[in-house]
Amino acid sequence: MRYLAIGLTAAVMFAAGAGLAANETIAVFTKNLTNPYFQAVRVGAEAAAKTLGVKVDQYIPTKPDSIPEQLSQVEDVIVKKPDAIVFIPVDYKALVPAVEKINAAGIPVVNITDRSAGGDFVSFVGADDYGIGLATATDLLKAMGGKGNVIILEGVKGALSNTDRVRGFNDALKEFPNVKLLASQPANYQRLQALQVMENLMQSFPTIDGVMAANDPMAVGAIEALEGANRKALVVGINGSKEAVELIKSGKLLASGDFNGFIQGCIGVEIAVRNLRKQPTPRELILKPAVIDTTNFSSYETPVEARTCPTLDQVASP
Amino acid sequence: MNDDAMNKNTKGDVDIAVRSRLAFSSNAMQALYRLLAATLLCAVLASLSDVFLTENNILNVLRQTALLFLMASGLTLVILTAGLDLSVGANIALSACLSASVMKATGSASLGVATGIGCGTFIGLANGVLVTALRIPSFIATYGVMWMLTGLTYFYMGGETIHGFPPAFRQLGSGYLLGIPMPVYVMVLFLAIGTFFAQRTIWGQQVYAIGANPVAARLSGVPVHSRLVLVYTVSGAMAGLASLIILARINSAEGDIGENLTLPAIAAVLVGGTSLFGGSGTVMGTLIGALILTLVLNGMNLLQINASWQPLVTGVIVLVAVWISTLTRQSGE
Structure with missing residues (x-):
């Protein structure tokens, strides 16, 4: 392909x-x-x-x-x-x-x-980063039962997409007062950096229930870090990449915002x-905004x- | 020393020996200052965060340091000759992607390892040939190679991601032996090899001599070209090795896997006290440099420093460290 x-x-x-x-x-x-x-x-x-x-x-x-x-x-x-x-x-x-x-x-x-x-x-056609961030984060927070601790992995500081997605994450959190935001740290949209940032954050926080990553590669990095430490948390990313769809299918990733x-x-x-x-x-x-999760991933497998x-x-x- | 009867070669050897002894004592001081700085940094972080000194976090920092050190170790030798290898990140990207697709196609971890290291070494060799046979300044040669490799990698991957490697291979990045992460063993092994090569072999001393004064080195009978080819090849091979550790850690490869890796590797070498002008520095210093940079990132995560401030903090640390080494080098002369 x-x-x-x-x-x-x-x-x-x-x-x-x-x-x-x-x-x-x-x-x-x-x-x-x-x-x-x-x-x-x-x-x-x-x-x-x-x-x-x-x-x-x-x-x-x-x-x-x-x-x-x-x-x-x-x-x-x-x-x-x-x-x-x-x-x-x-x-x-x-x-x-x-x-x-x-x-x-x-x-x-x-x-x-x-x-x-x-x-x-002539016109503008776009997905709405803020709306996708909000919808994806809401998916995660509902799956957590509206309580627990979450971490945000931010993309490149200054990138418009990152600003809007992270704002969406934070606004979703406002609707769930029993969820605590432990940390919001940058991993620059890179999976290796996300892995290392996640390893560092896991030292400070013995209980992490959810991770909101501003793109799919960072979500994958976080999943690898959690697996490496034998810990479990629900992870969401954004982009709806092919890799993300496969990970949703295998149950490792909860959801990915579809861009x-x-x-x-x-x-x-x-x-x-x-x-x-x-x-x-x-x-x-x-x-x-659409969110890919276990209920609808099959239509994205094409x-x-x-x-x-x-x-x-x-x-x-x- | 102006004895006419003295054979040119012998004289050269004496020169090199004297120079390297001087360089070594100044290098030892440099490494000591850095170790002090790293210790101070640890003390500050320990006082600010109660999890910093936990066993888990120490292992975590060491594992992250190991990766940065491996990328920077070969590069140290290049910088010791007053050269530069800007292709490290791009080399890692192509080596990782080729290795990943070989592993995916054959399911064999050893073939994947051979591909990654082979690809990295070959690229290093090509850099060495460009710098010596074609006499292109290393900055330009490796800059050009960086672009070529990046293009090849993007073309080869076409925006796709390869993921899921054999469990045996993943041990290289995420496994433990006696409670210590595997990459840490690799780091210690290459620290030992690198230090022995640089400080205890004639070839290593010749590398210092080339960096201190290439003309004098050539006149003293040092085979400058073949030593240069050697250091670029080693730098490439280490990039190939680092690419494997990255693959094993993140379990996936994509075209931009090498983005943002070259500059931190150069920073580790410089923070470690190796001079960009060549001839002074140590592999051990680079390890301490990698450790300092890793500690800074780890500390910022643990203390949850705002994302916007993090690059600024890193920049200040790099400048301060290089400034200190300039000061100490001047006072040493």
Whole structure:
């Protein structure tokens, strides 16, 4: 499957290089090659493009989340003049000038996932980090029976996603006065750091009943630390990665907030195309927060490559 | 010493011997200062947290120190020659991912271990060749290699995660022997090997000589190129070994597994008193440097220092430690 994805990307890059212009061309910007989330966005964009009969060119910084690299990719794309752009800024503030250049060139652009701090967009499509944090934490707190001790593992300090997710965790805690927050410590979205932070925190706290991690890799790190110390706690993460689904299936992970990249990729491209074809588009579409747990994981076991895009109407109607 | 009859080689050996004796006493002082600093840090943490000195936490700190030390130990030799290896983290990422997929495909822990160490060693060797045969400055050579490795790893993994390794392999990271975590034994073993190599062998002394003055070392008959290839290869091999410990600990591999590993490893070497200008420092110092950095993180977690302040505290510690070693080195000269 990995090779399929690579093949797909390579094929797309080749097509772009050879200048095989099919119908309309949509340039899709994602943040990096490493995070499975963006891989899902790209697969979603390809799936929508196939259904709609348009061509997608992928632009990914080779250095993950590199601001200068995405800036220069935007400049290159403006020269190539695609019909529309679907854009995830690597930094929601630093890329505003790039968006303004796209606006000046008159190319319509749809913003997905991370909301840009400025520029004109056809629409914004995103999941709501705060809502996902809140829903995932609530799932955990209910499973704990509304009492006990929890720990929060924070992501990269200063990242918007982390700020919102952690705020969601904390607001969920307010609804459960019998749950005590023992500590909220950073592990920078990294699993090795999460493992070590968890090992350290377990020294201070003999009883930890729940762990809220701001992404799945940190949740996995926490699970490894708990297993290594022969201790038990309920753990939740965020992203709804394939690994998380497998761990939910095997009972090691309680739940994972779904940050459905596939749907965002689908809908981003669909809105871009609808806009080109003069069909109505929403100004803003926030996907409803969903939490994957033992009750519903089986529907997530289908690999993203095999899923079909929901239509705009399906996602928009509540 | 200006005796014309004296053979060039012998003279060189004497020079090296004198220099290394001087370097050794100054190095010993450096290590002592650091040990004092680490002890002081422990005392402060013990007074602030009542769990700091528990057996569990001490083992926990040692296990975390072991990983950082292994990444930094080979790097110490490179920095002793006044070089730098910026590819450590990227090397760990590729070695870990290749090793993980071999283990996943074959189910064999030993094949996985061989792959990880083999890959790391090969990358180190390539660094050594770039630095010597092509005469590319080590900073640039290993920087370029870092990018290449990162690209290869991302391409190979394609955003996927590999997880679940054989239980025997996991012992390497999470197992215990006589109540002590396995990585601690690995650390002690390589501390002994590294110290013996650097202080007690001619080759080790030649490494110091190259760092102190490469021209003098070459004129004294030190095979500079082959020793340089050796230190980069060792650094690569240690990165390969560290990648295995990481895999065994977290039971999974993903493309960004090496992110944020290189700079802490360099910090451990510098905090440990090894000079970036080469020729002075010890492997033991690096262990103390790794211990100090680990203690700081452990302490911040135990005391629940706010997330925003943690990088600042680490930065201050690194600067203070390097400043102290600059002061002590100047007073020693």
